[in-house]
Amino acid sequence: MVVPDETIAGLLLDSAARIVLLVLDGLGGLAREPGGPTELEAAVTPNLDRLAREGTCGLIEPVGAGVTPGSGPGHLALFGYDPLRYTVGRGVLSALGIGFDLRPGDVAARGNFATLDDDGVVTDRRAGRLASAIGAELAELLDGIELGDARLFVRPVKEHRFVLVLRGDGLSAALADTDPQRTGVRPKKPEPLADDAGATARLVERFVEEARRRLHGREAATGVLLRGFATLPDWPGVRERFGLRAVALADYPMYRGVARLVGMEVPEHGEGLDAAVTALAHLWDDFDFFFVHVKHTDSAGEDGDFDRRVALLEEADAVVPRLLDLGPDVLVVTGDHSTPAVLGRHSWHPVPALLWAATARADGADGFGERQCRGGGLGSRFPAVELLPLALAHAGRLTKFGA
Amino acid sequence: MVVPDETIAGLLLDSAARIVLLVLDGLGGLAREPGGPTELEAAVTPNLDRLAREGTCGLIEPVGAGVTPGSGPGHLALFGYDPLRYTVGRGVLSALGIGFDLRPGDVAARGNFATLDDDGVVTDRRAGRLASAIGAELAELLDGIELGDARLFVRPVKEHRFVLVLRGDGLSAALADTDPQRTGVRPKKPEPLADDAGATARLVERFVEEARRRLHGREAATGVLLRGFATLPDWPGVRERFGLRAVALADYPMYRGVARLVGMEVPEHGEGLDAAVTALAHLWDDFDFFFVHVKHTDSAGEDGDFDRRVALLEEADAVVPRLLDLGPDVLVVTGDHSTPAVLGRHSWHPVPALLWAATARADGADGFGERQCRGGGLGSRFPAVELLPLALAHAGRLTKFGA
Numbered sequence: 133m134v135v136p137d138e139t140i141a142g143l144l145l146d147s148a149a150r151i152v153l154l155v156l157d158g159l160g161g162l163a164r165e166p167g168g169p170t171e172l173e174a175a176v177t178p179n180l181d182r183l184a185r186e187g188t189c190g191l192i193e194p195v196g197a198g199v200t201p202g203s204g205p206g207h208l209a210l211f212g213y214d215p216l217r218y219t220v221g222r223g224v225l226s227a228l229g230i231g232f233d234l235r236p237g238d239v240a241a242r243g244n245f246a247t248l249d250d251d252g253v254v255t256d257r258r259a260g261r262l263a264s265a266i267g268a269e270l271a272e273l274l275d276g277i278e279l280g281d282a283r284l285f286v287r288p289v290k291e292h293r294f295v296l297v298l299r300g301d302g303l304s305a306a307l308a309d310t311d312p313q314r315t316g317v318r319p320k321k322p323e324p325l326a327d328d329a330g331a332t333a334r335l336v337e338r339f340v341e342e343a344r345r346r347l348h349g350r351e352a353a354t355g356v357l358l359r360g361f362a363t364l365p366d367w368p369g370v371r372e373r374f375g376l377r378a379v380a381l382a383d384y385p386m387y388r389g390v391a392r393l394v395g396m397e398v399p400e401h402g403e404g405l406d407a408a409v410t411a412l413a414h415l416w417d418d419f420d421f422f423f424v425h426v427k428h429t430d431s432a433g434e435d436g437d438f439d440r441r442v443a444l445l446e447e448a449d450a451v452v453p454r455l456l457d458l459g460p461d462v463l464v465v466t467g468d469h470s471t472p473a474v475l476g477r478h479s480w481h482p483v484p485a486l487l488w489a490a491t492a493r494a495d496g497a498d499g500f501g502e503r504q505c506r507g508g509g510l511g512s513r514f515p516a517v518e519l520l521p522l523a524l525a526h527a528g529r530l531t532k533f534g535a
Numbered sequence: 536m537v538v539p540d541e542t543i544a545g546l547l548l549d550s551a552a553r554i555v556l557l558v559l560d561g562l563g564g565l566a567r568e569p570g571g572p573t574e575l576e577a578a579v580t581p582n583l584d585r586l587a588r589e590g591t592c593g594l595i596e597p598v599g600a601g602v603t604p605g606s607g608p609g610h611l612a613l614f615g616y617d618p619l620r621y622t623v624g625r626g627v628l629s630a631l632g633i634g635f636d637l638r639p640g641d642v643a644a645r646g647n648f649a650t651l652d653d654d655g656v657v658t659d660r661r662a663g664r665l666a667s668a669i670g671a672e673l674a675e676l677l678d679g680i681e682l683g684d685a686r687l688f689v690r691p692v693k694e695h696r697f698v699l700v701l702r703g704d705g706l707s708a709a710l711a712d713t714d715p716q717r718t719g720v721r722p723k724k725p726e727p728l729a730d731d732a733g734a735t736a737r738l739v740e741r742f743v744e745e746a747r748r749r750l751h752g753r754e755a756a757t758g759v760l761l762r763g764f765a766t767l768p769d770w771p772g773v774r775e776r777f778g779l780r781a782v783a784l785a786d787y788p789m790y791r792g793v794a795r796l797v798g799m800e801v802p803e804h805g806e807g808l809d810a811a812v813t814a815l816a817h818l819w820d821d822f823d824f825f826f827v828h829v830k831h832t833d834s835a836g837e838d839g840d841f842d843r844r845v846a847l848l849e850e851a852d853a854v855v856p857r858l859l860d861l862g863p864d865v866l867v868v869t870g871d872h873s874t875p876a877v878l879g880r881h882s883w884h885p886v887p888a889l890l891w892a893a894t895a896r897a898d899g900a901d902g903f904g905e906r907q908c909r910g911g912g913l914g915s916r917f918p919a920v921e922l923l924p925l926a927l928a929h930a931g932r933l934t935k936f937g938a
């Protein structure tokens with residue numbers, strides 16, 4: 133049962149106990165053939181197996197039954213933030229995903245380069261999924277547009293996708309999408325959805341018109357479509373909610389951005405897992421909570437490469453002794469969602485999770501895999517947001533509830 | 536974790552994937568002797584066993600811990616409607632249960648024929664549980680009562696029970712029960728519970744008085760008691776909530792009625808499971824969701840007939856290959872509640888459930904039974920309302936949540 137935020141906040145103890153959260157992105161998998169092992173079951177992971185034997189295991193659902201988590205919601209759940217309650221606008225997630233330094237008050241939106249005919253009617257919402265290099269060139273072209281006092285940023289994402297950010301005083305993200313979500317019609321106007329959004333709506337309209345002017349005659353794309361206007365959320369951080377001084381060791385912008393959203397420090401460090409663990413060791417005395425992110429296990433799943441996923445899981449396993457040498461009080465190993473290689477995409481399947489601590493009640497698992505986790509003490513389909521309170525408890529960071 | 540309706544609605548994809556829900560009414564059972572098998576464990580069900588081996592299993596709780604579901608709530612949960620939130624008045628369930636063609640605005644109530652003494656005091660709330668034939672005769676007697684502009688229907692249910700339906704303009708179901716729930720007192724007046732219910736209350740009062748007049752001098756019953764005034768609920772259907780064109784293949788009025796409440800088509804078809812599957816095959820191209828209901832597994836449980844339940848489960852098993860031949864993307868087999876023969880009634884025990892799909896993560900079950908479901912990946916006591924979102928996910932009908 134998920135305990136309300138304010139209850140956990142009322143139980144926090146001063147403590148120097150340290151928690152490490154190792155996230156193997158897209159960890160959960162599926163068997164390649166009936167009766168066969170999943171990627172994690174196939175991988176030779178003696179160190180994770182030991183943690184599973186000594187700790188307690190289960191399978192998490194990051195969002196809920198049947199829901200395939202995006203990376204943002206998947207990580208928020210692991211950080212103890214219910215992703216159905218702590219929602220982030222799409223524009224913000226896109227900006228975080230490319231590492232844009234979004235600031236409070238900035239309005240961010242997702243953009244598509246699109247094809248419009250001479251009458252301004254959308255004929256292709258994705259401009260033929262133009263090449264990323266072309267997208268970058270067009271983004272640069274629009275980045276120069278000036279809108280009076282407001283600053284404007286246009287940054288390429290991938291193919292036909294870009295991010296628009298407006299920076300200035302008194303901007304509002306309460307704007308309707310201009311993307312009509314179908315062809316054969318004109319883009320919509322950026323309608324204000326709140327009383328104070330009129331000025332921002334007019335700025336966006338000017339941007340859209342000027343973009344169309346600058347793209348005129350281009351072969352690649354002749355207009356833009358915008359959706360998911362959003363500002364940075366103003367959430368209580370992990371310090372306030374869980375009493376944790378937290379740091380993220382993550383290479384990729386999206387995960388660094390989401391960590392920043394919940395108040396983690398996000399230092400630069402060299403690329404790769406070994407560099408992340410080296411950086412972590414240097415920061416050991418300054419923090420209580422260490423989030424370490426491994427990206428490639430997910431990428432291999434998205435590529436449909438079962439064997440590479442197995443190899444990457446074995447690589448991640450090899451780093452576990454270095455983490456244990458630091459003497460964490462609690463070590464949690466899990467993923468933000470499943471990315472089975474046989475599906476080649478994120479999925480809704482529950483994700484293996486283990487919690488290792490001196491106080492863990494071992495539950496008879498003989499290794500770390502979907503099968504063992506299904507029979508583990510944490511449950512075969514438990515809410516991922518429960519992991520953080522459990523980690524706090526095993527770290528001795530929560531006092532008794534009631535006398 | 537149960538995901539809110541609006542979240543699921545926001546994730547729906549266009550899809551032609553088909554889901555079959557086979558409900559074996561009252562499926563869950565209990566062992567006849569300590570250590571023995573339940574009905575389902577005793578039954579030889581090679582086809583269901585195969586589905587369990589290839590799919591994922593668990594035990595559902597239709598309403599919640601310790602709650603014995605009626606047929607209405609039990610089915611609503613399987614259709615993805617939380618029975619604690621989507622409540623149906625008793626009068627409506629009774630009317631649906633006898634196949635009465637209830638229309639929007641109709642007010643329905645449950646009635647008892649009762650014994651009142653000469654002073655109008657209730658001496659037997661069920662008139663000695665009079666024979667159904669007598670009840671039918673008395674219902675016909677009262678069906679003729681005229682109430683000005685409003686039409687009135689009195690239909691027998693079983694023994695002393697009947698259904699009263701009022702049809703007319705501006706009727707209200709906000710009326711208190713007239714059934715005092717004990718003997719030695721007079722029936723209550725049908726008090727209006729809302730400002731606009733006065734006129735309906737007076738109509739009901741006139742019906743009660745006229746019924747007493749017509750029953751005067753009868754040996755079988757001398758008055759009526761009414762409770763559970765209700766109108767048809769106005770719920771979003773499965774098309775709106777889940778993007779499903781759904782059809783029910785069910786013989787019995789109650790199940791046809793509940794299916795209609797959530798917007799399913801309910802065609803006529805020949806009696807029995809084979810006829811239902813034949814009808815289903817003919818409708819295969821026209822729908823996405825097929826609810827097939829098997830009644831007798833419950834009836835045998837209510838009769839306390841363990842062996843007949845075993846035989847009926849084996850009969851149901853034999854139809855599975857015909858369902859698989861149609862090529863469903865997802866096949867769910869479960870029940871709406873338990874009806875253990877040793878208890879002879881509905882019970883609160885969790886109900887076996889299996890979900891078969893190409894994307895299911897097999898969980899090592901060696902057959903379909905309470906024991907195997909307990910160790911399955913869906914959980915040993917999970918909310919039945921989670922089944923439908925899970926089926927949508929396995930059918931590829933839900934997109935990713937968040938970026």
